[in-house]
């Protein structure tokens with residue numbers, strides 16, 4: 001009976017007009033299908049792809065999905081973004097492969113993003129049960145499935161060149177490892193990553209995966225990628241960074257899954273999410289879920305000392321930092337939020353002309369406000385954004401506090417828990433369930449855990465990490481910062497075959 005109802009829902013959705021995408025800066029109103037957007041990453045005009053209209057999800061649909069395994073919920077929700085571009089059965093097969101039990105630790109009924117309640121109103125939603133222990137896996141796993149499928153269909157190969165400050169690199173490599181027609185070349189800085197993160201990447205080197213260690217910082221890596229991309233010979237290189245729409249779309253499902261568990265059958269009730277975010281990618285997926293109709297009241301952005309987004313939400317003025325500060329939640333050490341443009345596009349009435357003016361003002365003046373474009377500076381609060389920040393000392397306290405409640409959390413999750421507890425103590429949150437997103441396992445950041453006075457425990461599945469890297473001779477090629485010739489040579493030798 002239930003299966004039948006689900007099929008009826010599928011049919012209803014399949015009859016709705018297909019989701020199309022446009023660039024936030026496209027003055028000509030061109031539209032594209034999901035598959036093109038998936039492979040393109042950034043739009044050619046420098047803008048970001050967004051759906052021409054957000055798909056919707058009803059309370060009835062949410063109720064039907066509430067007891068389904070994660071891969072089934074994903075298939076259903078993500079199909080709203082993929083549309084008729086790929087057959088539904090193929091999408092289901094890819095979702096099952098992406099979230100298979102050998103990749104994600106699951107709990108009852110195949111739930112890969114379960115909640116742990118720390119207090120009667122505050123829960124932590126685990127998004128880091130995947131192969132590399134960070135929430136990047138939630139999107140990177142299906143992304144690799146879709147990319148492989150689409151490249152095979154087009155009879156194309158793809159060489160991906162990326163720069164990582166920690167989690168993206170290993171997540172992309174784990175997802176793409178062994179795929180035919182795709183090779184991944186990842187640049188990472190010698191400084192700034194934790195030992196665990198370096199080991200994770202080193203263990204994945206070989207075959208279609210290669211790692212380059214740059215004698216410099218993350219910014220040096222990113223600059224080299226940009227410079228190489230600008231050369232005609234390397235114009236065809238692909239990217240898997242967080243501005244890829246397919247990644248944002250894939251993240252919508254965990255909000256829906258977390259919601260279902262948090263309301264305990266009371267579908268329709270509002271809840272709040274507290275989200276550690278840097279590039280505005282994590283929280284953007286929550287915003288999309290809310291736009292679709294998921295009953296979210298507040299989307300609380302939690303930042304560390306790099307608090308650009310906290311200030312923007314409170315004042316309406318967006319002023320990227322010149323340089324990111326290095327903190328103990330390094331995956332959020334970001335000076336400008338690349339995905340923010342997608343929200344701004346909506347706030348500016350989805351007008352690409354105004355969008356371009358906003359970007360130009362930002363470029364010329366180094367800061368920009370909504371009010372300059374006749375939009376209230378309180379626009380983010382009006383649509384439900386709230387925010388807060390945390391310091392290193394706050395994170396240590398939050399790690400200790402969560403530990404007394406029976407859960408060991410990582411420093412990024414601690415940013416969220418800090419902000420949640422601050423707002424709860426001020427009475428600004430807590431009257432409805434509060435879900436803090438947990439974006440990494442503490443295994444990755446054991447130095448900070450130890451600093452909080454807790455002896456970290458390594459998960460069994462990572463027990464052999466160091467020895468597997470030691471056995472993987474030549475796991476990292478070395479390059480000096482700025483050595484573009486060396487990078488070009490490496491890419492030529494490691495292109496996808």
Ligand SMILES: *Cc1c(COP(=O)(O)O)cnc(C)c1O
Pocket residue numbers: 134135136167168242276277278279280281282283331332412439440
């Ligand atoms: C990437 C990352 C974030 C931030 O994600 P955004 O997409 O930048 O919002 C938060 N925590 C961890 C552990 C991450 O790896």
